[in-house]
Amino acid sequence: xxxxxxxxxxxxxxxxxxxxxxxxxxxxxxxxxxxxxxxxxxxxxxxxxxxxxxxxxxxxxxxxxxxxxxxxxxxxxxxxxxxxxxxxxxxxxxxxxxxxxxxxxxxxxxxxxxxxxxxxxxxxxxxxxxxxxxxxxxxxxxxxxxxxxxxxxxxxxxxxxxxxxxxxxxxxxxxxxxxxxxxxxxxxxxxxxxxxxxxxxxxxxxxxxxxxxxxxxxxxxxxxxxxxxxxxxxxxxxxxxxxxxxxxxxxxxxxxxxxxxxxxxxxxxxxxxxxxxxxxxxxxxxxxxxxxxxxxxxxxxxxxxxxxxxxxxxxxxxxxxxxxxxxxxxxxxxxxxxxxxxxxxxxxxxxxxxxxxxxxxxxxxxxxxxxxxxxxxxxxxxxxxxxxxxxxxxxxxxxxxxxxxxxxxxxxxxxxxxxxxxxxxxxxxxxxxxxxxxxxxxxxxxxxxxxxxxxxxxxxxxxxxxxxxxxxxxxxxxxxxxxxxxxxxxxxxxxxxxxxxxxxxxxxxxxxxxxxxxxxxxxxxxxxxxxxxxxxxxxxxxxxxxxxxxxxxxxxxxxxxxxxxxxxxxxxxxxxxxxxxxxxxxxxxxxxxxxxxxxxxxxxxxxxxxxxxxxxxxxxxxxxxxxxxxxxxxxxxxxxxxxxxxxxxxxxxxxxxxxxxxxxxxxxxxxxxxxxxxxxxxxxxxxxxxxxxxxxxxxxxxxxxxxxxxxxxxxxxxxxxxxxxxxxxxxxxxxxxxxxxxxxxxxxxxxxxxxxxxxxxxxxxxxxxxxxxxxxxxxxxxxxxxxxxxxxxxxxxxxxxxxxxxxxxxxxxxxxxxxxxxxxxxxxxxxxxxxxxxxxxxxxxxx
Numbered sequence: 001x002x003x004x005x006x007x008x009x010x011x012x013x014x015x016x017x018x019x020x021x022x023x024x025x026x027x028x029x030x031x032x033x034x035x036x037x038x039x040x041x042x043x044x045x046x047x048x049x050x051x052x053x054x055x056x057x058x059x060x061x062x063x064x065x066x067x068x069x070x071x072x073x074x075x076x077x078x079x080x081x082x083x084x085x086x087x088x089x090x091x092x093x094x095x096x097x098x099x100x101x102x103x104x105x106x107x108x109x110x111x112x113x114x115x116x117x118x119x120x121x122x123x124x125x126x127x128x129x130x131x132x133x134x135x136x137x138x139x140x141x142x143x144x145x146x147x148x149x150x151x152x153x154x155x156x157x158x159x160x161x162x163x164x165x166x167x168x169x170x171x172x173x174x175x176x177x178x179x180x181x182x183x184x185x186x187x188x189x190x191x192x193x194x195x196x197x198x199x200x201x202x203x204x205x206x207x208x209x210x211x212x213x214x215x216x217x218x219x220x221x222x223x224x225x226x227x228x229x230x231x232x233x234x235x236x237x238x239x240x241x242x243x244x245x246x247x248x249x250x251x252x253x254x255x256x257x258x259x260x261x262x263x264x265x266x267x268x269x270x271x272x273x274x275x276x277x278x279x280x281x282x283x284x285x286x287x288x289x290x291x292x293x294x295x296x297x298x299x300x301x302x303x304x305x306x307x308x309x310x311x312x313x314x315x316x317x318x319x320x321x322x323x324x325x326x327x328x329x330x331x332x333x334x335x336x337x338x339x340x341x342x343x344x345x346x347x348x349x350x351x352x353x354x355x356x357x358x359x360x361x362x363x364x365x366x367x368x369x370x371x372x373x374x375x376x377x378x379x380x381x382x383x384x385x386x387x388x389x390x391x392x393x394x395x396x397x398x399x400x401x402x403x404x405x406x407x408x409x410x411x412x413x414x415x416x417x418x419x420x421x422x423x424x425x426x427x428x429x430x431x432x433x434x435x436x437x438x439x440x441x442x443x444x445x446x447x448x449x450x451x452x453x454x455x456x457x458x459x460x461x462x463x464x465x466x467x468x469x470x471x472x473x474x475x476x477x478x479x480x481x482x483x484x485x486x487x488x489x490x491x492x493x494x495x496x497x498x499x500x501x502x503x504x505x506x507x508x509x510x511x512x513x514x515x516x517x518x519x520x521x522x523x524x525x526x527x528x529x530x531x532x533x534x535x536x537x538x539x540x541x542x543x544x545x546x547x548x549x550x551x552x553x554x555x556x557x558x559x560x561x562x563x564x565x566x567x568x569x570x571x572x573x574x575x576x577x578x579x580x581x582x583x584x585x586x587x588x589x590x591x592x593x594x595x596x597x598x599x600x601x602x603x604x605x606x607x608x609x610x611x612x613x614x615x616x617x618x619x620x621x622x623x624x625x626x627x628x629x630x631x632x633x634x635x636x637x638x639x640x641x642x643x644x645x646x647x648x649x650x651x652x653x654x655x656x657x658x659x660x661x662x663x664x665x666x667x668x669x670x671x672x673x674x675x676x677x678x679x680x681x682x683x684x685x686x687x688x689x690x691x692x693x694x695x696x697x698x699x700x701x702x703x704x705x706x707x708x709x710x711x712x713x714x715x716x717x718x719x720x721x722x723x724x725x726x727x728x729x730x731x732x733x734x735x736x737x738x739x740x741x742x743x744x745x746x747x748x749x750x751x752x753x754x755x756x757x758x759x760x761x762x763x764x765x766x767x768x769x770x771x772x773x774x775x776x777x778x779x780x781x782x783x784x785x786x787x788x789x790x791x792x793x794x795x796x797x798x799x800x801x802x803x804x805x806x807x808x809x810x811x812x813x814x815x816x817x818x819x820x821x822x823x824x825x826x827x828x829x830x831x832x833x834x835x836x837x838x839x840x841x842x843x844x845x846x847x
């Protein structure tokens with residue numbers, strides 16, 4: 001889905017580069033040239049996250065993910081709050097206008113990378129502004145872009161486009177200061193900059209003009225601030241720093257923000273972390289600096305220090321910045337490669353917040369994928385070697401090719417391996433003494449002749465005759481130039497060839513059999529081809545599990561969910577595999593284990609990349625799954641059994657789809673619950689009566705469904721868990737406990753009843769817009785391992801169905817009917833699952 005949006009965005013901006021009229025052909029010479037290069041969005045590119053504190057100060061900040069801030073499509077909001085892809089997708093062709101009628105946008109351009117954010121707030125302005133470096137695709141150059149949070153919360157942002165660009169160099173790392181009511185911007189100018197440029201706002205914040213050179217020094221990360229009645233310029237440059245760093249901290253002072261600048265008398269400060277990692281800010285009258293310690297391309301973590309500046313001394317003292325523990329370690333997390341830049345600021349209401357720049361670790365193939373790929377490549381090479389040997393063996397039957405092979409040493413070796421001459425009748429020995437050394441055959445020829453005992457006739461074909469096989473007949477089978485050599489070899493190396501009658505018969509029988517080596521070659525080829533096909537098949541089925549899933553934004557916002565599983569002591573092994581796999585999904589915020597029976601496991605014993613919490617239950621009940629839990633970190637919940645294996649790519653896509661209509665149950669296991677013999681549950685279409693339970697094959701036979709099993713479904717815990725445990729459903733919960741089944745069916749009735757009640761209190765038009773209570777999502781792969789576990793309630797289908805039928809009948813009485821909504825299967829749903837893999841359940845093993 002993200003790839004399609006990327007392609008559409010690139011096509012859109014390429015289309016804009018086509019001249020639409022003569023007026024567009026006249027381009028200002030001062031405007032940078034448009035190249036219309038396509039955007040290249042990289043998964044490991046930087047994105048921005050938000051940390052929020054309180055009015056007490058900026059030293060304790062927490063992820064927005066944990067604050068419970070919600071929107072219509074995010075329950076709750078999660079980082080990152082801004083990416084290059086979102087900025088490009090949000091761009092429209094019209095100009096944007098502020099409430100007072102002025103333009104609030106710079107040059108709207110597609111960007112494929114962003115970095116180095118700086119927060120800016122102005123007294124009396126309710127907005128919160130952010131400036132950052134952005135790579136404009138069309139011009140293939142870095143410039144300065146801006147975004148605004150119109151309500152000042154810093155939670156939602158709107159891009160303002162490119163606001164400052166240069167025709168000759170890239171602009172990075174903006175910092176801003178205000179002087180006499182005018183805003184000034186100081187960017188970095190390329191990697192080899194020998195001077196620091198200055199821009200002045202002609203229309204803040206969207207239009208900036210060059211204002212000259214601020215200082216002629218090769219500085220980076222320059223910050224200009226007024227402190228103690230003096231203007232200070234702080235930056236870093238390359239050089240031998242403290243502790244082996246490659247940067248040194250440089251400080252200049254002046255009476256004016258425009259210079260002239262004088263280096264501090266104490267020289268370069270031997271800072272423990274000289275590289276600038278954020279804008280200077282003032283808190284409680286003291287100047288604070290954000291920095292990193294860099295050695296080559298490797299940099300340490302973010303550090304905060306208090307910077308003490310005076311006319312004759314400079315000093316730094318470390319300050320502890322509490323950003324909370326790191327909770328999520330997924331490789332696909334937006335900040336898995338760490339934080340590289342942070343900007344601290346204040347909202348208009350006085351609360352502190354920070355914007356952090358982070359990036360994702362580069363993608364790498366899964367270990368199992370590499371093993372399967374290596375096995376497939378090895379088997380293919382083995383197959384190729386077998387085919388070559390078999391082709392050479394066949395070529396040895398053709399005289400011309402045989403002659404050509406025997407003229408080459410490597411060909412002789414191949415022929416010697418694959419084919420051997422027949423029995424040759426030995427010539428009479430003239431003498432019992434050994435022949436002279438000069439008349440002895442070469443080792444290679446003796447090697448070929450030594451195969452005569454196998455009876456092969458591939459290299460030297462036999463000529464049939466009415467007599468018995470003798471020396472003359474064998475000689476006719478040889479090339480003329482080697483007939484005598486063959487006879488001498490036969491007599492010299494196989495003196496028993498002309499022995500008794502039994503040996504001659506055995507030789508004739510073996511001469512019609514292929515050599516054992518060729519049989520082994522054929523067998524090896526069959527095994528190699530079968531192994532290659534098997535490895536390819538396994539890799540094809542397992543491929544979606546090897547793909548690194550990416551979190552998907554909905555309406556430009558990300559979110560997280562709680563993964564909830566109900567388990568007990570007999571399923572601990574399945575639970576370990578479960579947490580290892582699903583904790584890699586980037587939108588999983590926590591794993592909640594509802595522990596029904598036995599001593600609860602230690603949460604730290606699970607190999608999980610996200611926090612694991614074990615909630616031990618006093619009573620073993622299927623209802624425990626939907627018990628309201630105030631300690632749950634996230635309102636969005638995926639209830640997923642521990643014996644179901646689904647790729648993270650499917651989980652992320654389903655989560656994004658559910659976020660658009662969170663009042664639904666969205667899942668992967670559909671059911672169609674109809675009265676026996678068909679018809680509707682109210683009798684309006686024949687049949688009537690309570691529905692009966694049918695398995696998944698019935699859904700695809702009828703191409704319809706009206707229930708989603710809650711053992712693999714997304715749901716809104718804040719809405720439906722209290723309804724499940726309300727007094728109105730007490731009798732239904734007692735039935736679930738008595739049969740130890742039907743909890744997922746009861747949740748379907750709860751959701752459907754809530755939807756029907758909500759629609760009943762609306763107008764006709766509003767009720768028609770209410771979404772159905774269930775939504776089926778087709779998984780890319782879905783493997784049900786319940787039949788392998790040896791434990792569970794689904795091992796006896798007949799007993800399971802009888803209990804479900806009894807529950808459905810009772811639920812109809814408790815809810816005064818059956819509120820389940822019949823839905824047709826979507827036309828573009830795709831192929832149904834494979835339900836013929838006995839004794840397995842229905843599985844999705846292909847697209």
